[in-house]
Amino acid sequence: xxxxxxxxxxxxxxxxxxxxxxxxxxxxxxxxxxxxxxxxxxxxxxxxxxxxxxxxxxxxxxxxxxxxxxxxxxxxxxxxxxxxxxxxxxxxxxxxxxxxxxxxxxxxxxxxxxxxxxxxxxxxxxxxxxxxxxxxxxxxxxxxxxxxxxxxxxxxxxxxxxxxxxxxxxxxxxxxxxxxxxxxxxxxxxxxxxxxxxxxxxxxxxxxxxxxxxxxxxxxxxxxxxxxxxxxxxxxxxxxxxxxxxxxxxxxxxxxxxxxxxxxxxxxxxxxxxxxxxxxxxxxxxxxxxxxxxxxxxxxxxxxxx
Amino acid sequence: xxxxxxxxxxxxxxxxxxxxxxxxxxxxxxxxxxxxxxxxxxxxxxxxxxxxxxxxxxxxxxxxxxxxxxxxxxxxxxxxxxxxxxxxxxxxxxxxxxxxxxxxxxxxxxxxxxxxxxxxxxxxxxxxxxxxxxxxxxxxxxxxxxxxxxxxxxxxxxxxxxxxxxxxxxxxxxxxxxxxxxxxxxxxxxxxxxxxxxxxxxxxxxxxxxxxxxxxxxxxxxxxxxxxxxxxxxxxxxxxxxxxxxxxxxxxxxxxxxxxxxxxxxxxxxxxxxxxxxxxxxxxxxxxxxxxxxxxxxxxxxxxxxxxxxxxxxxxxxxxxxxxxxxxxxxxxxxxxxxxxxxxxxxxxxxxxxxxxxxxxxxxxxxxxxxxxxxxxxxxxxxx
Numbered sequence: 001x002x003x004x005x006x007x008x009x010x011x012x013x014x015x016x017x018x019x020x021x022x023x024x025x026x027x028x029x030x031x032x033x034x035x036x037x038x039x040x041x042x043x044x045x046x047x048x049x050x051x052x053x054x055x056x057x058x059x060x061x062x063x064x065x066x067x068x069x070x071x072x073x074x075x076x077x078x079x080x081x082x083x084x085x086x087x088x089x090x091x092x093x094x095x096x097x098x099x100x101x102x103x104x105x106x107x108x109x110x111x112x113x114x115x116x117x118x119x120x121x122x123x124x125x126x127x128x129x130x131x132x133x134x135x136x137x138x139x140x141x142x143x144x145x146x147x148x149x150x151x152x153x154x155x156x157x158x159x160x161x162x163x164x165x166x167x168x169x170x171x172x173x174x175x176x177x178x179x180x181x182x183x184x185x186x187x188x189x190x191x192x193x194x195x196x197x198x199x200x201x202x203x204x205x206x207x208x209x210x211x212x213x214x215x216x217x218x219x220x221x222x223x224x225x226x227x228x229x230x231x232x233x234x235x236x237x238x239x240x241x242x243x244x245x246x247x248x249x250x251x252x253x254x255x256x257x258x259x260x261x262x263x264x265x266x267x268x269x270x271x272x273x274x275x276x277x278x279x280x281x282x283x284x285x286x287x288x289x290x291x292x293x294x295x296x297x298x299x300x301x302x303x304x305x306x
Numbered sequence: 307x308x309x310x311x312x313x314x315x316x317x318x319x320x321x322x323x324x325x326x327x328x329x330x331x332x333x334x335x336x337x338x339x340x341x342x343x344x345x346x347x348x349x350x351x352x353x354x355x356x357x358x359x360x361x362x363x364x365x366x367x368x369x370x371x372x373x374x375x376x377x378x379x380x381x382x383x384x385x386x387x388x389x390x391x392x393x394x395x396x397x398x399x400x401x402x403x404x405x406x407x408x409x410x411x412x413x414x415x416x417x418x419x420x421x422x423x424x425x426x427x428x429x430x431x432x433x434x435x436x437x438x439x440x441x442x443x444x445x446x447x448x449x450x451x452x453x454x455x456x457x458x459x460x461x462x463x464x465x466x467x468x469x470x471x472x473x474x475x476x477x478x479x480x481x482x483x484x485x486x487x488x489x490x491x492x493x494x495x496x497x498x499x500x501x502x503x504x505x506x507x508x509x510x511x512x513x514x515x516x517x518x519x520x521x522x523x524x525x526x527x528x529x530x531x532x533x534x535x536x537x538x539x540x541x542x543x544x545x546x547x548x549x550x551x552x553x554x555x556x557x558x559x560x561x562x563x564x565x566x567x568x569x570x571x572x573x574x575x576x577x578x579x580x581x582x583x584x585x586x587x588x589x590x591x592x593x594x595x596x597x598x599x600x601x602x603x604x605x606x607x608x609x610x611x612x613x614x615x616x617x618x619x620x621x622x623x624x625x626x627x628x629x630x631x632x633x634x635x636x637x638x639x640x641x642x643x644x645x646x647x648x649x650x651x652x653x654x655x656x657x658x659x660x661x662x663x664x665x666x667x668x669x670x671x672x673x674x675x676x677x678x679x680x681x682x683x684x685x686x687x688x689x690x
Contacts, residue, residue: 033649052332067341085650092645092652104370143336143346148367152335155366159359200318209348212355216319219311221361231368233340247311254312272312 018045021065029070034078034086044077052141073142080135101151105158196271199257211246329353338367584615592624616660625657633684646678648689
């Protein structure tokens, strides 16, 4: 995955609000144990705010500061600076959880260890060739917990590794591995009425982002209700009801739009190629194939997604 | 049931997304942890709706979330599970006690006659063979917390309680059940457990400040089983807590009926499996015993010479060399390691004593003389 280049801190001048916040939260931040004084903490916070949103108006600074994980942020910056005590604390707190997270993500001990080790090198600020560079901790901006950030970074690295490995697998290796390839699809695909594409695009765009995410996660990626519910921190039944509502509403609105565009009700139904829920997986897979040249990550991991 | 989406919607959702930069790992983590502002959340969700890779990242990250730790344990859930077992347990106890007392009533005339002939009317007001021991023993039981009465009232059906005061139908109050246990010639251990059945309040998890019976066993001072230079000790789980723990695990299999002492003429005797014992062996291993003379090594995979163990309700604490400290909240089935550190410096001196007043408040002493205290069940420790 592409990521933004690391920007060098510009050492902006702290705002008064930041200075006041640094003074008020200096003790709980634990900055003193890393030799960071109040002014240093204010500068650190200002840099983080600049990284997060350089255009944030001063009025919003207060709320941004209030939501910061100051203690973990200070620890990460102290680690970046190579503070021994900070690294001791970091390792004590996060070493085991990080390996555990890597194992849960990779589901394979060797892969998990490689993942975690490579991440450690990046956190230390050294790449695999031993060249020095900026620590990856620079990307931690205190929005969530440091442990959660580490899990996310491990997950990102895992997805990256998977895609890299996928690209590097030769055709021979794939065939030896038992992979089968579908016959080339027929050139002519059923001619779709342009009105349905336009109507669908319109109605999808009218959905809010969360609803689109829900549809994609469930119908395209085939995540379970439980997985989605866990991510969104709601009950499975809530997700189920919401999916019903969103999908049903979408279907109705598209149908209505098609009829308004001049189709008969029967024609609209046929054009929409109404699918029974039992047939849905087949159609979704077809859809994914059409959308992407390489096999989908989820198709590859389909067995694990359950 | 989800009805599915039209094919055209699937096509549109899966269509190649416009090239755009992925959200930072910090933003994705914020989304997973629900710590983003509304604007940030909407932005990330919009990207996630179109980006399969980032969707996978957030789902992987969410799935790799740590299992609920000590802090994440929902205390109300424990209370609920306790009640689930407590209700049938109380019902069983009531049944057993009824049978017991029924027997006693049936034998009372016979025993009364025997008592009258043998005691030469030494104690004429005493009810035959019952009052002395039961009342005396009951006086030694710990005082019932006020909340126990309410809980007992919930456990006992209304008719049950009315009958205790009004007489008539043979039903018994909690105290009577406890005294019946004493009369029945059960051991004091069993009597405590009978009292625990009839008085299940301790199964409720108290609030942090609530007074829990101070059952924590300081390691070095507890009854030593095998003397050793490493302060070998045995800690016994409190009977009440263990009673319910054992019932929860074994599904009341430990509750059995057997012939009681001859003095009771075959009265029903309720015996319950002994509580688990904990000890540290001479060579520094932690062991648990659920049955007599059967010790199972616990945390055997940890290269630690254990020196102290303490038990309070289902919380087990043990520690040893190099500041090692372990905590189990489920009676020793699962353990988590606790790191004692102050100012970024982890404790390296051996833990030689653990003392917990209740599940929340406790202290740990090290060989170097430092003392660590906690008031939040070991979540945070303060060095003194």
